[in-house]
Amino acid sequence: MTFIQTAPRLGNQYSDDPALQAWLSHTVPGEVRAEMEPTLREMGALAGGPLLEMQRVDTGREPVLTTWSPWGERIDRIEPTPLWREAERIAAELGLVATAYDGGLGPWNRVHQLALAYLFVPSTDMYGCPLAMTDGAARTLLDAGDEQLADRAVSRLVSRDPTRFWTSGQWMTELTGGSDVGASTTVARRGENGGWELHGRKWFTSAIASPMALTLARPEGNPAGGRGLALFYVETRDEAGRMRNIRVDRLKDKLGTRKLPTAEITLEGTPARLVGEAADGVRRITPMLNVTRLWNAVSSVAYMRRGIALARDYARRREAFGARLDEQPLHLDTIAGMEAELWGGIALTFRVAVLLGRAEQGEMEEGDELLLRLLTPVAKLTTGKQAVAVCSEALECFGGAGYVEDTGLPVLLRDSQVFPIWEGTTNVLSLDTLRVLGSGAAMGALHLHVETLGRGVRDPGLRELVKRAGEALRHAERWLAEALERGRADQEAGARRFALTIGRATALAEMTAIAQSMLDADGDGRGGAACRRFARAGVDLVVAVDLEDSRALARGERLNGQAT
Ligand code: MFK
Numbered sequence: 004m005t006f007i008q009t010a011p012r013l014g015n016q017y018s019d020d021p022a023l024q025a026w027l028s029h030t031v032p033g034e035v036r037a038e039m040e041p042t043l044r045e046m047g048a049l050a051g052g053p054l055l056e057m058q059r060v061d062t063g064r065e066p067v068l069t070t071w072s073p074w075g076e077r078i079d080r081i082e083p084t085p086l087w088r089e090a091e092r093i094a095a096e097l098g099l100v101a102t103a104y105d106g107g108l109g110p111w112n113r114v115h116q117l118a119l120a121y122l123f124v125p126s127t128d129m130y131g132c133p134l135a136m137t138d139g140a141a142r143t144l145l146d147a148g149d150e151q152l153a154d155r156a157v158s159r160l161v162s163r164d165p166t167r168f169w170t171s172g173q174w175m176t177e178l179t180g181g182s183d184v185g186a187s188t189t190v191a192r193r194g195e196n197g198g199w200e201l202h203g204r205k206w207f208t209s210a211i212a213s214p215m216a217l218t219l220a221r222p223e224g225n226p227a228g229g230r231g232l233a234l235f236y237v238e239t240r241d242e243a244g245r246m247r248n249i250r251v252d253r254l255k256d257k258l259g260t261r262k263l264p265t266a267e268i269t270l271e272g273t274p275a276r277l278v279g280e281a282a283d284g285v286r287r288i289t290p291m292l293n294v295t296r297l298w299n300a301v302s303s304v305a306y307m308r309r310g311i312a313l314a315r316d317y318a319r320r321r322e323a324f325g326a327r328l329d330e331q332p333l334h335l336d337t338i339a340g341m342e343a344e345l346w347g348g349i350a351l352t353f354r355v356a357v358l359l360g361r362a363e364q365g366e367m368e369e370g371d372e373l374l375l376r377l378l379t380p381v382a383k384l385t386t387g388k389q390a391v392a393v394c395s396e397a398l399e400c401f402g403g404a405g406y407v408e409d410t411g412l413p414v415l416l417r418d419s420q421v422f423p424i425w426e427g428t429t430n431v432l433s434l435d436t437l438r439v440l441g442s443g444a445a446m447g448a449l450h451l452h453v454e455t456l457g458r459g460v461r462d463p464g465l466r467e468l469v470k471r472a473g474e475a476l477r478h479a480e481r482w483l484a485e486a487l488e489r490g491r492a493d494q495e496a497g498a499r500r501f502a503l504t505i506g507r508a509t510a511l512a513e514m515t516a517i518a519q520s521m522l523d524a525d526g527d528g529r530g531g532a533a534c535r536r537f538a539r540a541g542v543d544l545v546v547a548v549d550l551e552d553s554r555a556l557a558r559g560e561r562l563n564g565q566a567t
Contacts, residue, residue, distance in 0.1 A: 008320070008321065008404075009320045010410070011313045011314075011316040011317040011320065012316055013050075013051040013055060013312055013313070013316065014051050015044065015047040015048050015051050015052075016046075016047040016048075016050040016051040016122050016126075016308075016312065017043045017044050017046065017047025017048075017050075017122055018044065018047060019047075019051070019312065020047075020308060020312070021342075021529060022308070022342065022345045022346045022349050022533070023118065023121065023308070023349060025346070025517055025521060025529070025530055026346075026349050026350060026353055026517060027039075027043075027114075027118065028524075029516075029517045029520035029521060029524070029530075030114075030353070030357070030517070031111060031114060032111075035108055035111045038107070038108060038115075039108065039111070039114075039115045039118065042097065042098075042115075042119065043115075043118055043119065043122065045097070046097060046119050046122040046123055047122050049093070049122075049123075049126075050122045050123060050125070050126040051126075054089075054090075054093070054123075054126040054127065055126050057085070057086050057089055058086055058126050058127065058128060058411075059411065060085075060086075061084050061085060061086035061128070061262075062409065062411060064084040064085070064086070064262075065084065065261050065262065066081055066082060066083050066084060066087070066212070066254065066262065066263075066264040067081070067082045068080070068081050068251060068253070068254050068264070068266070069081075069082070070251070077246075077250070078245070078246075079246050079249070079250065079251040081211060081212040081251070081254075081264050081266075083212060083262070083264070084262055086127060086128060086130075086262065087127070087128075087130060087262055090123075090127040090130035091130070091133075091165065091168070091170070092165045093123075094123070094130065094134055094168075095162060095163055095164065095165040095168035096163060096165060097119065097123075098116070098119070098163050099116065099119055099120055099123060099134050100116070100134055100137050100138045100141065100160060100161055101161045101162065101163045102115050102116035102119060103116040103117075103138060103161075103360075103363070104141065104161040105161065105163075109360075109364050109366070110357075110360040110361045110363075110364045110366045111360060112360055112363075112364075113356045113357070113359050113360030113363065114353060114356045114357060114360055117297070117298075117301045117352075117353070117356045118353075120134065120298065120301050120302070120305070121301050121302075121304065121305040121308070122305070124301070124302045124305045124306075125305050125306055125308070125309035125415075127262075128260075128261075128262040128263075128414070128418070129260045129262060129263055129302070129418055129421075130262075131298055131301075131302045131305075132209055132210060132260065132263050133170040133171075133172075133209075133210035133213060133263075134170065134298070135294065135295040135298030135299070135302075136170070136171050136172060136173045136209065136210060136213070136291070136295060137160050137169070137170045137171045137213075138160075138294050138295075138298065139171075139173065139217075139290065139291035139292070139293075139294035139295045139298075140156070140160055140171035140173070140215070140216075140217050140291060141157050141160040141161050141171075142290045142291065142294050142363075143217060143234075143278075143287070143288060143290040143291045143294075144156060144157050144160075144217075144236070144278065145157060146290045147234075147278050147279050147287065149278060149279070152236060152276070152278065156169065156171075156215055156236065169213065169214045169215055170210060170212075170213040170214070171210075171213050171214075171215050171216060171217060172208055172209060172210045172211060172213040172215070172216035172217075172218075172239075173208075173209065173216065173217055173218075173288075173291055173295070174205045174208045174216050174217070174218035174219075174237075174268070175187070175205075175218070175219055175288070176205065176206050176207035176208075177189065177203070177204065177205060177206050178204065178206050181206075181207075182427065182428060182431045184219065184229060184232070184285055185227070185228040185229035185230075185231075185232065185285060187203075187219055187220070187221065187232060188203055188204075188221070189201055189202065189203025189204070189205065189218070189219065189220040189221065189270060190202050190203055190220060190221055190222075190223055191220040191221060191222045191223065191233060191235065191275065191277075191281075192222075192223050194272065194274070198274055198275075198276075199220075199222075199235060199274070199275045199276065199277055200248075200272040200273060200274055200275065201218070201220045201235060201237070201270040201272070201273045201275050202270055202271065202272060202273075203220065203269075203270050204252075204267070204268070204269050204270070205218070205267070205268050205269075205270065206267055207255070207265060207267070208265065208266050208267070208268050209263060209264075209265045209425075210263060210264065210265075211239075211251060211254075211264050211265065211266040211268065212264055213239065214238060214239055214240065215236065215237060215238050215239065216236075216237045216239060217234060217235070217236060217237075217278070217288060217291060218234075218235050218237055218275070219232040219233070219234060219235070219284040219285070219288060220232065220233060220235055220270075220275070220284075221233070222281045222282075225281070225282060229283075229284065229285030229286070230282055230283055230285070230286075231282065231284075232282075232283075232284030232285060233277060233278075233279075233280070233281045233282055233283075233284045233287075234277070234278040234279060234284045234287040234288050235275035235276065235277060235278065236275065236276045236277075236278050237249075237273055237274075237275045237276075238274075247273055247274055248270065248271045248272045248273045248274070249268055249269070249270055249271070249273050250268060250269040250271060251266050251267075251268050252266070252267040252268060252269055253266065253267055254266050255267070257421075258417050258420060258421075259414065259416075259417030259418040259419075259420055259421055260417075260418055260421050292426065292427070293359075293376075293379050294359075295426050296379050296380060296382075296383040296426050296427065296432075297352070297355050297356065297359060297379060297382070297383070299383050299386075299387065299422055299425070299426045300348075300351075300352040300355065300382040300383045300385075300386040300387075301352055301356070302422065303348065303352075303383075303386035303387050303389065303390035303419070303422045304345060304348040304349050304352050304386055304389075304390070306390050306393075306394055306415060306418065306419045306422070307341070307344065307345045307348060307386075307389060307390050307393040307394065308345055309415060310341070310393055310394045310396070310397025310398075310415050311338065311341050311342055311345060311393070311397065313397060313401075313412070313415075314338055314341070314396075314397045314400035314401070315329075315338060317400065317401060318334060318335075318338065318400065328400075334400070337396060337399075337400065338400065339532075339536055340396075340536060340540060341393045341396055341397065342533065342536075343532075343533045343534075343536035343537040343540070344389050344392070344393055344537065344540070345393070346514055346517075346530070346533035346534075346537065347389075347507070347510035347511065347513075347514055347533070347537045348385070348386045348389050348390075348510070350510050350513035350514045350517060351378070351381075351382045351385060351386065351506060351509055351510040351513060352382050352386055354378060354382075354509070354513055355375065355378050355379055355382045358371050358374055358375040358378065359375060362375055370447075370448035370451055370452065371448075373439075373444055373445040373447075373448040373449075374445070374448050374449060374452055376439050376445065377436065377439045377440070377445040377446075377448070377449060377505075378449075378509065380427065380432040380433075380435045380436050380439070380502070381432075381436055381502055381505050381506045381509065382506065383426065383427065383432055384423070384427075384429045384432040384433060384436075384499075384502055384503070384506065385502075385503060385506030385507065385510065386422070386506075387422035387423035387424075387429060388423055388429060388503070390419040390422045390423075391416070391419050391420055391422065391423060393419075394415045394416045394419040395416055397412070397415060397416075398412050398413065398415065398416055429499060430498070430499060432502065433498035433499040433501070433502040433503075434495060434498055436498065436501070436502040436505065437483075437494060437495070437498050437501070437502075440483065446476075446480055446483075449476065449505070449509065450473070450476060450477075452509075452512075453469070453472060453473055453476060453508070453509065453512040454473070456469065456512045456513065456515065456516045457469040457470070457472075457473065457512065457515070459516055459519060459520075460515045460516060460518075460519045461519065462518075462519055462522055462531065464531060464535070465515045465518055465519055465522075465531060465534060468511060468515050468534050468535070468538050469511070469512050469515040469516075471511070471538060471542060471543075472508040472509070472511040472512040472515070472542060473508075473512070474543070475504055475507070475508040475511075475542045475543035475545075476504075476505065476508045476509075478504075478543055478545055479501050479504045479505060479508070479543070479545050482497065482501065482545045482547075483501060492550060493550060496548060496550055496553060497545065497547075497548060500544045500545050500546065501545055503544050504542065504543055504544045504545050507537075507541065507542045507543075507544070508542050508543070510537065511534060511537055511538055511542055514530065514533060514534045514537060515534050517530050518530030518531045518533070518534050551564075
């Protein structure tokens with residue numbers, strides 16, 4: 004009989020996940036966890052069952068932009084795929100945004116919400132993107148203290164009723180100002196009725212089908228740069244469903260995230276409402292940036308987890324060279340390395356969720372504010388890189404099948420490649436990390452945090468590892484001070500290695516605390532195994548690099564001198 008390979012299968016994505024289980028069990032107080040658990044279990048079953056099946060059926064479908072009606076009217080209608088329509092309903096009903104705002108768990112609401120998102124996002128082909136922006140818009144509008152907008156928009160953004168629920172877009176990127184948002188050229192003018200109208204071209208507008216968006220524009224007469232921009236609220240369609248002076252020029256033909264309608268649009272006098280003062284737009288939109296960066300980190304670890312879950316299951320089903328893959332040392336070694344990265348990614352990312360949760364409930368402890376500001380970009384940039392590496396490895400675990408479209412595997416890698424790019428590239432966020440550390444106070448808060456984690460670690464092997472995390476942080480700090488003496492260029496050139504060291508060292512310290520708690524609870528050494536494995540892959544990445552070498556290599560120019 005012809006041999007047919009069994010495909011990988013997924014079970015309940017909550018109960019089958021040792022890394023998430025370990026983090027929740029050893030961080031969240033028991034009574035709080037008991038409150039969260041039923042919804043996490045429900046979401047885990049959905050994500051590994053009916054939602055996964057819907058995703059399979061939706062394979063290959065993409066949103067459709069219809070520019071003109073049959074009778075010549077410009078309509079710019081965007082039709083999402085069936086999976087995305089269903090994802091929106093589920094997201095509203097199960098409170099994927101709302102849980103952060105109306106949950107009953109106080110400072111743990113964020114952890115609860117983002118654990119739900121972690122389970123949900125990989126089975127919806129990145130429906131986390133509109134949800135991230137929706138959450139970011141709610142946070143931004145609440146922080147702005149605009150009561151009318153809170154009534155009109157926030158009540159919908161955080162609604163659990165699918166008929167009221169709105170998602171929000173975030174329109175920042177322009178042709179001139181990609182990462183450099185301050186270079187944006189969209190102009191805001193007063194219209195005939197005295198209200199603001201926006202004119203300009205937005206080059207990358209994700210989730211363009213959303214009923215509202217937050218965007219930046221420069222009120223006429225304002226100075227150049229980010230301070231001259233202002234934050235605006237836009238409702239995209241009028242009562243009759245027509246676009247409000249917004250032309251959708253085309254949808255982007257992207258490498259991945261293809262269910263997500265990302266558009267180029269032209270604003271042709273779009274009515275808008277100013278949020279706050281008519282200046283300092285970049286600063287005003289930073290709550291949105293920070294919330295979406297955290298969602299990005301959560302989605303990165305969620306994609307890592309999905310790749311591992313598939314590879315792990317397949318390894319049980321696949322035989323080659325006379326044995327199942329999960330009996331073969333090198334294959335086990337490969338998956339173990341991926342799993343250790345996941346434990347580290349979860350520990351780092353959910354620490355940020357804990358901090359944000361406390362901040363939102365006004366329950367911050369000393370140093371929390373600095374830690375939150377520092378670890379948000381660090382978690383985003385660290386996990387973005389991890390996700391691409393782990394998803395790439397996951398495909399390789401399937402051999403040739405991982406490279407074949409209708410297995411549903413290649414999309415994991417294509418989608419994960421977005422994580423290091425959008426919401427601030429690795430380099431932009433590394434420079435942001437330098438900016439945060441400018442005062443020196445944030446590094447002090449981080450040392451204190453790692454020392455506090457270390458004080459609870461008693462196992463000798465784990466103590467060595469938490470010591471190593473502390474040493475990596477001190478080395479990074481010394482490098483920063485020395486690089487500053489050598490000049491700004493030296494510091495900027497090393498910013499990525501520096502930021503990744505902060506990320507990996509913090510993750511390792513967090514992991515040792517979980518590992519100790521696991522040992523104490525019932526002698527389970529898996530946490531320790533994850534720490535050892537994670538540490539072996541490298542924690543301290545700071546090295547001295549010659550700027551002249553970089554210049555010659557990057558520009559392809561001749562370098563006079565001898566190899567040393
Ligand atoms: C699955 C989930 C993923 C969700 C994805 C959603 C899809 C969205 C698709 C997109 O990718 S949207 C576009 C994303 N674009 C970016 O993220 C922009 C990347 N660039 C930066 O982040 C730059 O660092 C920045 C634009 C912020 C630099 O702009 P400026 O004009 O040079 O601003 P400046 O002077 O550095 O900062 C202005 C103020 O904001 C300063 O405060 P002060 O006015 O008090 O001095 C900064 O300290 C402050 N600031 C900047 N970044 C901040 C911040 N404050 C808090 N948090 C931050 N992150």
